[in-house]
Amino acid sequence: MATLEVRRAAKHFDDGRGRRRVPAPVEFTAASGRTTALWGPSGSGKSTLLNLLAGILVPDEGTVVFQDANGDTLDVSCGSERQRVHFRRRHLGFIFQFFNLVPTLTVAENVILPLELNRLAGRSGALARLETLGLAHCADRFPETLSGGEQQRVAIARALAHEPAVVLADEPTGNLDGDNAETVTELLWRETALAQCALVIATHNQRIADRADEVIALA
Numbered sequence: 001m002a003t004l005e006v007r008r009a010a011k012h013f014d015d016g017r018g019r020r021r022v023p024a025p026v027e028f029t030a031a032s033g034r035t036t037a038l039w040g041p042s043g044s045g046k047s048t049l050l051n052l053l054a055g056i057l058v059p060d061e062g063t064v065v066f067q068d069a070n071g072d073t074l075d076v077s078c079g080s081e082r083q084r085v086h087f088r089r090r091h092l093g094f095i096f097q098f099f100n101l102v103p104t105l106t107v108a109e110n111v112i113l114p115l116e117l118n119r120l121a122g123r124s125g126a127l128a129r130l131e132t133l134g135l136a137h138c139a140d141r142f143p144e145t146l147s148g149g150e151q152q153r154v155a156i157a158r159a160l161a162h163e164p165a166v167v168l169a170d171e172p173t174g175n176l177d178g179d180n181a182e183t184v185t186e187l188l189w190r191e192t193a194l195a196q197c198a199l200v201i202a203t204h205n206q207r208i209a210d211r212a213d214e215v216i217a218l219a
Contacts, residue, residue: 002069002091002165004030004198009052009062009077010045021061022048023218030166030198032069035189038202039209040218046202049218050168052077053200054092055084066091068165089118093159093197095169095188099151101143107154108139114162126161133157133187149180156188160195167192169201173208185211 008025023045030036030053038046051057052064055076064076066087074087093114094100101110111130112123130136133153143151152172159167172188173181185208192199201208209215 001032002198003032003067004053004166004200005063005065005067006030006049006053007063007065009049009059009064011048011052011057012060025062026216026218028214028216030200032165032198033193033196034214035192035199035201035212037209037212037215038200038218039204039206039215041204044218046204046218047170050170050200050202053166054088054094054168055079056088066165089114090162091165093162093164093167095152095155095159095167095172097171097174099143099148099155099175101151101154101158103143106140106142107135107146110143110154111157111161114158118162120162122161122163126157129157129160129191130154133191147180148176149183152176152180152184153187156184156191160191160197163195164197166198166200169199171202171204173203173205181205 007027010021010023013020013022028036038049040046052059059077065073066076067073074083108127111126115122115126130139135153173184176184203209
């Protein structure tokens, strides 16, 4: 079982009135097959915490430690830039509010991009996920020709293509209408459960947070 352990990791920012700690102190462990919701209003530090988990930001205090299924560990909070880049590419999948698909690549090319970056096999399995997500007919189309809900489903397929240990999702339904948001939420839970990876989702939506195995409330 892979885990991503957070112990009071935070950044310090000067907001003009003094130094501010973001986010407030939290401790939790994201684990394979479980979902963790980072729930709170805008400005509570959800995205900052996701960036700390990913090693995009280095904490000014606290730790973030990853352990893979073989028991090998990496202290993300003090690893080298090279180690953190490898960690992100190999062990993390990302889903963003605004999809972040490459506009010059087809749907199929977007999905297999993580495999190419990691020089991994498994293209047939990655592309097969398009069918399970109802997107097989879109494989040769470009992102701009898809609806918002379809683009986010492509993003789910891309995030899982290289079989990551952890998927980090930053407000994945924030740019979708109600029906599409519900569909994407259902698919995200289903696909990450089937992949047996950890899901950490940042959201301000109480209904989405309530679906998680653990809710980390940020203020």
